[in-house]
Amino acid sequence: EDNWKRIWVLALWFSICAGLFTWKFIQYRHRAVFDVMGYCVTTAKGAAETTKFNMAIILLPVCRNTITWLRSRTKLGVVVPFDDNINFHKVVAWGIAVGVGLHAGAHLTCDFPRLLHATDDEYEPMEQFFGEERPNNYWWFVKGTEGWTGVTMVVLMAIAYTLAQPWFRRNRLNLPKPIKKLTGFNAFWYSHHLFIIVYALFIVHGYNLYLSKKWYKKTTWMYLAVPMLLYACERLIRAFRSGYKSVKILKVAVYPGNVLSLHMSKPQGFKYTSGQYIFVNCADVSPFQWHPFSITSAPGDDYLSIHIRTLGDWTSQLKALFSKVCQPPSVDQSGLLRADIGKGENKPRLPKLLIDGPYGAPAQDYKKYDVLLLVGLGIGATPLISIVKDVLNNIKQQNEIEEGVKNKRKPFATKRAYFYWVTREQGSFEWFRGVMNEVAEYDRDRMIELHNYCTSVYDEGDARSALITMLQSLQHAKSGVDIVSGTQVKTHFARPNWHKVFKHVAVNHTDKKVGVFYCGAPGLTGELRRLAQEFSRKTSTKFDFHKENF
Incomplete structure (x- = not known):
């Protein structure tokens, strides 16, 4: 039973978040800005610190090569529930949502209005942060680098969070056709990759701070450096590895229940264990998207096979592409449509597939x-x-x-x-x-x-x-x-x-x-x-x- 593993990991994560929040809260409680902005600034800064931490660790559960290596080559699987990596990713995402909500809410609805309405004597200690000429309206805060980067990040995050929900990702809602086209897995995938812009803005936002002017106190990049480097290496490994793992299609079959079966050549040196999965890319559908599918062949087989249930837009397009080159099966064959590429002289032109993996499961x-x-x-x-x-x-x-x-x-x-x-x-x-x-x-x-x-x-x-x-x-x-x-x-x-x-x-x-x-x-x-x-x-x-x- 893995519950105790989940409990200690969540307890550790929550303790770190609570510790970081408390540390920043107390730190700003004893600064001069507290006299003007009060508990609004302590809340905003405490939430900001937890958000930095969560923005760093949210990348770790999706570093699949690292997780596969750790679960296969180390004993950490005894205490760490690696199988719950995506669930932990979602939990951290909600932690970020809470942190951003507290941070943005405290600044926009409390800090800035209190500063605008401060007396000249109250504002005097703030001159070192906001300048001798005090801000004269709310727009001053929003149009600054700190303001527009923050607002843009909130908007992009809101889009990604919304389209990641199962109702939109799996098209469970009965929406009008024009709106439904903006949902589905493709929308989820592309909106999730807005994180590249979000992280760039997050670093800029974390460097241009109102209340911290010394570089070593601007710690956002320190939190993000190692996880971002690790994640970038993961993506580079996929790019290089998939470049020479282009596979040759040996057999295609379309079965009842909207299932597409693909038999492929096994790349040289490709080793896997039953139960593992691979990522598949088809440039004719989308040059950017990679989708995971369980391997259905056994390690002892001389081919690699996957079975794909067409449920979303990407899988439907993939099935449509392969269906074009298939023919009705002969009497002794199964399936609705088939293409045995190794047989016959007229070999059809097939979509090119790249694979990446295998990954642990x-x-x-x-x-x-x-x-x-x-x-x-x-x-x-x-x-x-x-x-x-x-x-x-x-x-x-x-x-x-x-x-x-x-x-x-x-x-x-x-x-x-x-x-x-x-x-x-x-x-x-x-x-x-x-x-x-x-x-x-x-x-x-x-x-x-x-x-x-x-x-x-x-x-x-x-x-x-x-x-x-x-x-x-x-x-x-x-x-x-x-x-x-x-x-x-x-x-x-x-x-x-x-x-x-x-x-x-x-x-x-x-x-x-x-x-x-x-x-x-x-x-x-x-x-x-x-x-x-x-x-x-x-x-x-x-x-x-x-x-x-x-």
């Missing part, structure tokens, strides 16, 4: 468990399919070793895997039909237990699904192929009884440590985490729950 820790319980909802099955394939390859490798065949790859601990895939659409089973059949064919000792669930059909015991259940049983008995999924894996109807699933695993694997890996919508997270804790407490089987960021 929660699911990559599967190798340390003897038993795996993998749960995927819809397209959330993608990182777990890679794990299933790797476990299958591990089984093949162990069989080869037993037969006397040498293999360079070191076998890992996993001896048993349970995979539960829950989806609403029958057509979704086409996405990984090949993997399902391969597991059924090669897994002679039944080390991998596959369970497909189609929730759009009533439960097996329901009279409304009796006919399809009967046909399914007859077809499976006759040909060994499931009538629903088209694979050798029999499909269940309705939702799994998760309590029975955990009980089944606990009974069969007493005194074992089971890795539970879930990827899908957040609604099921609470139930799976609760059951993992409950069965760990009540049985001798210990369940470790991991939630993939989805």
